[in-house]
Amino acid sequence: MRDTRTAVELDQEAAVRRELEDFYRDGTPPWDSGITPPELVALVEGPGALMPGQALELGCGTGTNAVYLARHGWRVTAVDLVDRAVRQAREKTAAAGADVTVLCGDTTRLDEVGVPGPYDLFFDLSCYCGIPPHRRDAYAAGLTKRAAPGAQLLMFGYGPEAFDDPISGVTADELSARFAGWRLADVTPGTNPVPTFWFTLHRADAAA
Numbered sequence: 365m366r367d368t369r370t371a372v373e374l375d376q377e378a379a380v381r382r383e384l385e386d387f388y389r390d391g392t393p394p395w396d397s398g399i400t401p402p403e404l405v406a407l408v409e410g411p412g413a414l415m416p417g418q419a420l421e422l423g424c425g426t427g428t429n430a431v432y433l434a435r436h437g438w439r440v441t442a443v444d445l446v447d448r449a450v451r452q453a454r455e456k457t458a459a460a461g462a463d464v465t466v467l468c469g470d471t472t473r474l475d476e477v478g479v480p481g482p483y484d485l486f487f488d489l490s491c492y493c494g495i496p497p498h499r500r501d502a503y504a505a506g507l508t509k510r511a512a513p514g515a516q517l518l519m520f521g522y523g524p525e526a527f528d529d530p531i532s533g534v535t536a537d538e539l540s541a542r543f544a545g546w547r548l549a550d551v552t553p554g555t556n557p558v559p560t561f562w563f564t565l566h567r568a569d570a571a572a
């Protein structure tokens with residue numbers, strides 16, 4: 365297929381990738397707390413917890429939450445763009461004895477990654493909000509194509525105000541508009557000093 369990206373869009377993608385690679389090259393990136401967020405724990409272990417099934421983690425970093433999901437009975441595939449992150453995630457999952465498939469690839473190009481699904485749960489902790497806008501439709505389409513009936517997406521994202529650049533950040537309105545065939549079921553503000561949100565989206569039942 366012909367590549368229709370503009371020079372500006374290509375620059376944005378390259379700049380984002382460079383920045384991410386620098387974070388992992390320089391050691392442990394600032395977001396890598398090693399702690400599974402309570403919002404994911406609630407979904408997996410809380411009242412009305414999901415039945416374990418197939419999960420796809422988007423932008424898994426060093427794999428903390430992929431290990432958590434696997435330990436709770438999920439069959440997990442985890443994807444990250446940066447090979448250093450993927451290497452660390454593979455080490456972490458192996459050390460934990462967790463059966464996780466960790467793949468290096470772009471969450472906006474899932475057809476190239478080899479993750480057929482279908483998935484019952486998608487988990488994104490701060491990946492989508494850093495994806496350049498021109499790649500976000502492809503991200504949404506990739507998840508929609510791989511969603512099992514009743515699938516859920518739990519996403520944490522920073523609001524646009526949290527960034528110095530004009531392209532990063534995510535809002536509820538954007539997700540509602542972009543994720544056709546999904547219902548934005550919940551938006552809960554995060555506890556960070558800058559605007560952050562936990563979004564829960566449900567794949568709309570085809571019959572509904």
Ligand SMILES: C[S@@+](CC[C@H](N)C(=O)[O-])C[C@H]1O[C@@H](n2cnc3c(N)ncnc32)[C@H](O)[C@@H]1O
Binds near residue numbers: 422424444472491495
């Ligand atoms: C802010 S970090 C969060 C990492 C991890 N979820 C955590 O909380 O520790 C965002 C992650 O998404 C990855 N990422 C960003 N854009 C991506 C893309 N298009 N495809 C795959 N991974 C991506 C980055 O490499 C990085 O590991």
